[in-house]
Amino acid sequence: MIFHMHIPSMTVRLKPTLLAALLASSVFQAAWAVEPFVLRDIRVEGLQRADAGTVFASLPFRVGDTYTDDKGAAGLRALFATGLFKDVRIEVDGNVIVVVVEERPAIARVEFVGTKEFDKDALVKALKDVGIAEGQPFDRALADRAEQELKRQYLTRSLYGAEVVTTITPAERNRVNVTFTVTEGEVTKIKNIRITGSKAFSESTLLSQLDLTSGGWLSWYTKSDQYARSKLNADLETLKSYYLNRGYLEFRIESAQVAISPDKQDISLVINVIEGPLYTVTGVKLEGEYLGKEATFRKLIGIKVGEPYQADTVAATNKAFTDRFATYGYAFARVDVRPELNREKGQALITLVAQPQRRVYVRRVNVAGNSRTRDEVIRREFRQFESAWYDGQKIKLSRDRVDRLGYFKNVGVDTTEVPGTVDQVDLTVAVEEKPTGNLMLGAGFSSAEKLTLSASIKQDNVFGTGNYLGVEVNTGKFNRTLVLSTVDPYFTDSGVSRSYDVFFRTSRPLNTQGGNYRIETAGGAIRFGVPFTEFDTVFFGLGAESTAIKGSTGLPVSYRLFRENFGDRVVSIPLTAGWARDSRDSTIAPSNGRYLRVNLENGLLGDTRYLRSDFQVQQYFPITKGYTLGINGEFGYGRGLQGKPYPVFKNFYGGGLGSVRGFEQNSLGPVDIEGAYIGGNKRVNVNAEMYVPFPGAGNDRTLRLFGYMDVGNVWGEQQTMKFRELRASVGLGVSWVSPVGPLKLSYGKPVKSFDQDKIQSLQFQIGTAF
Numbered sequence: 001m002i003f004h005m006h007i008p009s010m011t012v013r014l015k016p017t018l019l020a021a022l023l024a025s026s027v028f029q030a031a032w033a034v035e036p037f038v039l040r041d042i043r044v045e046g047l048q049r050a051d052a053g054t055v056f057a058s059l060p061f062r063v064g065d066t067y068t069d070d071k072g073a074a075g076l077r078a079l080f081a082t083g084l085f086k087d088v089r090i091e092v093d094g095n096v097i098v099v100v101v102e103e104r105p106a107i108a109r110v111e112f113v114g115t116k117e118f119d120k121d122a123l124v125k126a127l128k129d130v131g132i133a134e135g136q137p138f139d140r141a142l143a144d145r146a147e148q149e150l151k152r153q154y155l156t157r158s159l160y161g162a163e164v165v166t167t168i169t170p171a172e173r174n175r176v177n178v179t180f181t182v183t184e185g186e187v188t189k190i191k192n193i194r195i196t197g198s199k200a201f202s203e204s205t206l207l208s209q210l211d212l213t214s215g216g217w218l219s220w221y222t223k224s225d226q227y228a229r230s231k232l233n234a235d236l237e238t239l240k241s242y243y244l245n246r247g248y249l250e251f252r253i254e255s256a257q258v259a260i261s262p263d264k265q266d267i268s269l270v271i272n273v274i275e276g277p278l279y280t281v282t283g284v285k286l287e288g289e290y291l292g293k294e295a296t297f298r299k300l301i302g303i304k305v306g307e308p309y310q311a312d313t314v315a316a317t318n319k320a321f322t323d324r325f326a327t328y329g330y331a332f333a334r335v336d337v338r339p340e341l342n343r344e345k346g347q348a349l350i351t352l353v354a355q356p357q358r359r360v361y362v363r364r365v366n367v368a369g370n371s372r373t374r375d376e377v378i379r380r381e382f383r384q385f386e387s388a389w390y391d392g393q394k395i396k397l398s399r400d401r402v403d404r405l406g407y408f409k410n411v412g413v414d415t416t417e418v419p420g421t422v423d424q425v426d427l428t429v430a431v432e433e434k435p436t437g438n439l440m441l442g443a444g445f446s447s448a449e450k451l452t453l454s455a456s457i458k459q460d461n462v463f464g465t466g467n468y469l470g471v472e473v474n475t476g477k478f479n480r481t482l483v484l485s486t487v488d489p490y491f492t493d494s495g496v497s498r499s500y501d502v503f504f505r506t507s508r509p510l511n512t513q514g515g516n517y518r519i520e521t522a523g524g525a526i527r528f529g530v531p532f533t534e535f536d537t538v539f540f541g542l543g544a545e546s547t548a549i550k551g552s553t554g555l556p557v558s559y560r561l562f563r564e565n566f567g568d569r570v571v572s573i574p575l576t577a578g579w580a581r582d583s584r585d586s587t588i589a590p591s592n593g594r595y596l597r598v599n600l601e602n603g604l605l606g607d608t609r610y611l612r613s614d615f616q617v618q619q620y621f622p623i624t625k626g627y628t629l630g631i632n633g634e635f636g637y638g639r640g641l642q643g644k645p646y647p648v649f650k651n652f653y654g655g656g657l658g659s660v661r662g663f664e665q666n667s668l669g670p671v672d673i674e675g676a677y678i679g680g681n682k683r684v685n686v687n688a689e690m691y692v693p694f695p696g697a698g699n700d701r702t703l704r705l706f707g708y709m710d711v712g713n714v715w716g717e718q719q720t721m722k723f724r725e726l727r728a729s730v731g732l733g734v735s736w737v738s739p740v741g742p743l744k745l746s747y748g749k750p751v752k753s754f755d756q757d758k759i760q761s762l763q764f765q766i767g768t769a770f
Contacts, residue, residue: 034092036068038065039062039066040063043098044056055101072097075099083104083139084101084137105174106136106138109134110134110178116184117184138168140168144166147166158267159187161185162182166178166179185264188265189265189267190225190269193213193269194269195273196272196273197274206239212225212269236253245310245311246278247280247308251274251276253272253273257270280306281304281347281348283305283350284301284351284352288352291328297321300324318335322334323392323393323396325354328356330390332358333354333356335352335355337350337352338350338353359390360389361388361390362388365427366428369433373464374464377405377407377461380493381401383401405461406460407433408432411431416428468489469486470486479505479666485499496528498528499528501524503524504522505519507519517549517556518551521546524543525544525574538579539576539579539580540575542576544571546569549563549568554676555674556674557673557674570607572606572607575605576600578597579598580596580598581596590620590630591620591628591691592620592622594618595617596618598616613636615635626692626704627691630687634685634686634712635685636682636683638682646681651679653683654666655758655760656763659685659710660713662710662729662760663729663760667757668713668757669713678716679714680715680717683715685712686711687710688710690707691705703736706732706734707731708730711727728750728751731746733748745764746763
């Protein structure tokens with residue numbers, strides 16, 4: 001007796017494994033029924049690559065079992081479910097079962113022809129996830145699915161004319177080669193975008209809110225003219241937010257029509273909107289349970305009565321309420337916003353209904369996503385402790401502290417209920433790591449130094465420990481520096497940091513008359529940082545420096561006098577103290593927030609006695625969505641102590657990068673009778689930059705234009721700081737957040753200068769905001 005189950009080719013393409021099994025079951029019962037018998041042996045025939053053990057393991061019967069029709073049908077279902085066989089037969093020879101199989105061909109090789117848009121290794125990995133890979137059984141249905149997936153991927157790149165042809169070529173030993181031949185075609189571009197139905201705002205105003213555009217001279221970089229459904233959905237949400245923030249509470253998008261030209265080269269978008277009436281807020285009511293703290297919650301209301309409805313302020317108020325509930329331990333509090341609309345008068349009464357739910361405490365804090373960074377580096381930043389009441393404010397602070405480490409692209413905290421409990425939750429800190437190495441470059445062009453280069457290589461998370469290691473090099477003709485630094489941010493468990501610096505500096509003031517002198521300083525320092533609040537850190541440290549004035553030709557008078565008083569080599573042991581607070585929203589491309597820094601250096605030991613102070617403040621103001629104003633101010637002051645002169649090698653310098661652009665590097669301030677720019681003990685810098693969107697880049701904040709104005713100067717110990725002696729410059733530039741850091745290319749001209757000043761117009765730098 002032979003039981004045979006064959007699946008036609010069309011059936012295989014549809015993968016009806018269950019259907020085949022059901023057919024097998026019905027065939028056994030209707031046509032090939034046999035009387036039950038005791039199995040004496042089981043043989044397998046037709047195997048080429050598959051292991052016989054796979055077949056035996058799939059069968060629901062063994063030698064010595066009683067064989068029945070139902071077990072035979074179940075065996076067929078199990079063998080087809082392995083995906084290894086395209087045909088299976090069960091033959092009964094007396095008390096022996098013979099399983100005859102026909103294996104699916106194996107995939108010998110997967111090839112791609114004509115793929116330029118995607119990396120082939122990435123395509124191989126993607127197809128492997130759907131079952132198309134070398135060594136896997138070939139399934140035509142999976143190949144068809146892979147073909148459709150390839151087409152879908154090309155659609156995400158706006159290649160709507162892409163065609164994919166799958167070719168199956170037989171190979172020896174029952175194998176096949178699978179080749180995907182792709183004709184990518186040209187990128188489909190957005191030809192035009194229309195917004196219809198708008199009355200309150202012009203079409204051009206609304207189009208300026210969208211990231212998608214109909215093209216521009218910079219579209220090759222922004223790709224804003226390449227359509228993608230995800231981009232369109234994001235723009236529709238932006239459009240909706242624009243209206244909801246201006247009082248159009250019932251605004252809706254009626255349709256978004258996408259039309260592709262017959263040659264699949266052009267796309268036309270038509271967005272139809274219904275604005276609805278403009279609503280003004282007439283009042284805000286509180287309903288529900290506010291834990292007896294209604295007055296506290298009312299202070300959090302940001303919704304303004306008498307002004308048009310603003311969705312952002314409503315959402316911010318909602319979030320402020322839920323955050324406040326979270327600080328009381330109510331992790332799942334809900335606040336429903338229920339506007340009562342008077343359409344005839346265009347009025348809206350906002351009702352906030354609070355449901356605190358239940359108070360919970362944190363059972364466990366988990367860390368996920370850190371393959372390189374150690375758990376303790378993340379956990380030590382957390383202020384929400386296990387087995388403590390849930391505190392939303394502490395959780396947000398913890399998330400922000402982890403984010404400010406700079407080791408991660410994204411940081412999120414997920415809250416999940418503990419099964420079987422009503423008052424416990426687990427927190428999971430999910431992080432996405434990023435490279436923490438940083439390369440910073442700077443350069444300046446001048447007639448004196450020609451090309452000046454500076455570079456630094458930094459690793460902020462060495463071996464995942466959270467420690468910092470950096471090397472800085474400056475190759476200037478007049479100033480050369482080599483600095484090795486390391487920082488342990490948690491030298492103690494309480495968060496006290498410790499840093500070491502070892503350096504060697506060679507400098508020579510800019511001199512119009514030349515000379516072979518130079519100042520060499522070698523030394524090191526140890527510094528500790530003590531966190532006094534979550535945002536304030538106080539630093540103090542001790543250093544040792546050995547400074548020598550080498551050479552004599554062209555030596556400035558001030559340097560000559562200092563050497564006469566102290567000798568060729570001076571040893572200084574400075575004590576340092578400082579304070580810093582940083583509330584900027586980004587250290588690379590900030591648009592909001594403030595940075596404050598104070599640093600004091602006191603030479604109380606060694607051959608010198610002096611005090612050197614440096615103060616800095618940065619403030620960023622978001623003007624509009626794409627416009628940001630940044631202001632930087634610095635003031636430096638130094639003086640000698642105990643009757644000793646202020647060390648000339650501690651002078652401040654001005655001009656050029658990081659100071660007053662448009663002037664040569666370090667060229668401001670007193671000029672020695674030998675023609676050397678020797679700097680001074682007093683310095684003032686004020687810098688202002690206005691960032692605007694780059695033409696054609698839309699709302700892309702990584703590439704912007706900026707205009708700047710710099711004011712500043714340096715004064716000597718015997719000079720009085722005078723307003724009329726300030727230098728000033730203005731200029732334009734380009735700011736780009738490049739893979740190696742923020743790059744600035746600027747061109748400026750002095751607007752207030754003096755005859756002896758040296759001009760430097762073109763400058764670029766990488767790695768700092770100002």
